[in-house]
Amino acid sequence: MASALTIKKDIILFDGICNFCNSYINYVISHDEHNRFVFASLQSDTAKELSAAHQIDLQSLNSIIVIHHKKIFTRSDGIIHIAKHLKSKWSWLLLLAGYIPQSVRDYFYTLFANRRYSWFGQADSCMIPTKEVREKFLT
Numbered sequence: 001m002a003s004a005l006t007i008k009k010d011i012i013l014f015d016g017i018c019n020f021c022n023s024y025i026n027y028v029i030s031h032d033e034h035n036r037f038v039f040a041s042l043q044s045d046t047a048k049e050l051s052a053a054h055q056i057d058l059q060s061l062n063s064i065i066v067i068h069h070k071k072i073f074t075r076s077d078g079i080i081h082i083a084k085h086l087k088s089k090w091s092w093l094l095l096l097a098g099y100i101p102q103s104v105r106d107y108f109y110t111l112f113a114n115r116r117y118s119w120f121g122q123a124d125s126c127m128i129p130t131k132e133v134r135e136k137f138l139t
Helices: 019-031 045-054 075-084 091-097 102-120
Strands: 010-014 037-041 065-068 071-074
Touching: 010 019, 010 045, 010 075, 019 037, 019 102, 037 045, 065 075, 071 075, 075 091, 075 102
Parallel strands: 010 037
Antiparallel strands: 010 065, 065 071
């Protein structure tokens, strides 16, 4: 596959050892009718390459990150950006959240993100994608 820096699709960086995050990525895959997204775990070499190229501090961010061309979406903005492009009966709810001030959205996003391991657990290693979706993952 081409370098992550030349990918024309939106790249979602996610916490590969977070059980909730892995479930969310599986949800995105199953509702991405236009094949818009590709994925890389925050623990991957791809994430390190992208963080250097886009000056993203992966250690302090503790967030989902969406790279759309050269624009970076994090926290609730990342989730809303993803929702805009999914075919799901729940996407409208996240789109409505766009009308809530970002500081309020991000406050609740951060509360959830900080507790996700205790609520949903974490894996010992990053998820291994199935053969059917492996081409959607950057390593």
